[in-house]
Amino acid sequence: MSVTIKDVAAKAGVSAITVSRALNNKPDINADTKRRILDIAQQLGYVPNELAKSLVTRRTNVIAILMPGVSDTLSTEKLDAINGVCFSAGFTTLFCNTKNSATTELEFLRQIQSKRVDGLLLFPSQKGDEYIAELQKITVPYVFLNRFSSVLDCDYVKNDNVYGSYIAVQHLLQRGYRSITYLCARPNTTTGQERIIGSKKAVREAGLPEDLLKITNVEDSVAHCYNLTLDLIKNNSLPDAFAVWNDILALGVRKALLENGIKIPDDVALIGYDDLVFSEYLHPPLTTIKQQNFELGELAAEFLINKIEKKILPEEKQQLELKPRLIPRQST
Template identity: 30%
Template sequence: MAGIKDVAAAAGVSVATVSRVLNGHPSVSAEARTRVLAAVRTLGYRPNAVARSLRTDQTRTLGLVISDVLNPYFTELARSVEEEARTLGYSVIIGNADERPELQDHHVRTLLDRRIDGLLISPTDGGSPLMLDAVRAGTPMVFVDRWIPGVDVPVVRADGRAAVHDLVAHLHGLGHRRLAIIAGPAATTTGSERVDAFREALAEYGIPLPDAYTGQGDFKADSGRRVTEDFLDLAEPPEVVFAADNLMALGALDAIRARGLRVPEDIGLAAFDDIAWFVHTDPPITAIAQPTGELGRTAVRALVDRIEGRPARSVTVPARLVARRSCGEPAHAHREPYPARRSRS
């Protein structure tokens, strides 16, 4: 592979001059520039990003640690993050925590070792020592979707509280009183926010949320399956189950189907996070939608602001309820717009 020395030799200039034309430095004669560019072309020279990074102490790379790649919500988030980053001249390296704190730490560590310019993260837990150290060390960072309380890092997220209230109002209006939730890990902000909002909203209608109706999940499908089975085993099962993310909703559907039960006749189901498939499930699933792409893009801009020395601020956008048919809504009450919800492309 040709190096900068080969280019310099071929162009009959010093490596300094080659470097200058490559970096668009103004003081280079037109003639030198032409010769260098020609040499670069014929040699197929590409600067070694590793060497450049070592020298400049910047990698033009963002680290993104997401909770679970298998979750379409995060996958869409990752896509919008990469897109916006590319626009701003950055690459992104994705780490998949798989909802496991140790794996999250592994990726954060690797990313830090690689000297990424900044870190975008949706924490899987309440903040490991490693994460806290990184913040303290001044690593440019912004939280997306989930955040760590008490840490001074901008957070870009959707506030689901109002939408959860809307959901409860919707269910109450449909006549349901026995409402249960498959919650996410209490150590995550989205995990606790969604149960809290649910409980609060129920309280407004004078409905309690008994422990038996609060299943502890981990945002992955298996836990949704397990918790739903427990609900179904109850002497008095809930009328509607609210899954705090789409993967646990998948698990719930599996469990319901395995018993030969039907949604919503036998039991209703609603989910946090809306995905394209929810329009086509049997029945279409009532869900809370987040402006995912917008979150990703906003988070990247905030992080790049931090990196480039501009002030970055937290941003909260609202989530919204998309009522469909999985909670016993009257037939045809809600027409899905066409084309069905999908990511922008």
């Protein structure tokens, strides 16, 4: 049989109300009494009844996270950071894997409205009217991770994608490359659109012809990037340099080049994005862009908890972009 507040009160020789004050860290209780009650509660193995508590406070201390999976290091970093902040603040997390599917994401949003969660952390895979309409029905606070809606004035923490692609292309230009192909995997997302803007901005600010940069939309597939590079080799239309959506897709480009005796960077330069753990161990080591993913997860969780605990007003918006940085290596 589970231990109740009355059991703790009887053992401590105080009222149940006094025990409740101690357990809920209320200020109107003697410090020594509070310490003694907490010690007794621990000795007896008392576990708070969260359901009963939530009926009183109207809070569940549960935060839902909607993300497209955790199969890569970057997602794991964000999730670890979020869980750490939430745990320290007394919240548990409910992870919903949207699998980068608009349909799955919408269904989760609809289901969440019938669940008792205190807030949402969202990594949206879309930004259509239907998605916006579902968001507008949500009555709990939410924060976007790494993406945001230009339609909704909402809280978000994101990596500065414009700056990230800007410094990638700027680096190639500074190294003297004058024919650059940028492989963009998700051109319809805000991330993709921002990276295209940043790439073009680097060329424009360098005072060089815009047509030296070619934007090529690709599938989020190593095999697709491998085959595309093979086609460019076959047609004798390779650029001087590739800037690739991420380090994983850069592997496809790299494989096609090396299999055909094309040296990196002597013949063609290659720059990735994300600075995954394997990137520095390739031959040659891959130049890349490093994002602040752990910091992003921490800040997003802190922003949301601030809203839940009403530390800031609902109309106050917390919006922050984190600057990525260039990791120069021997592939450029």
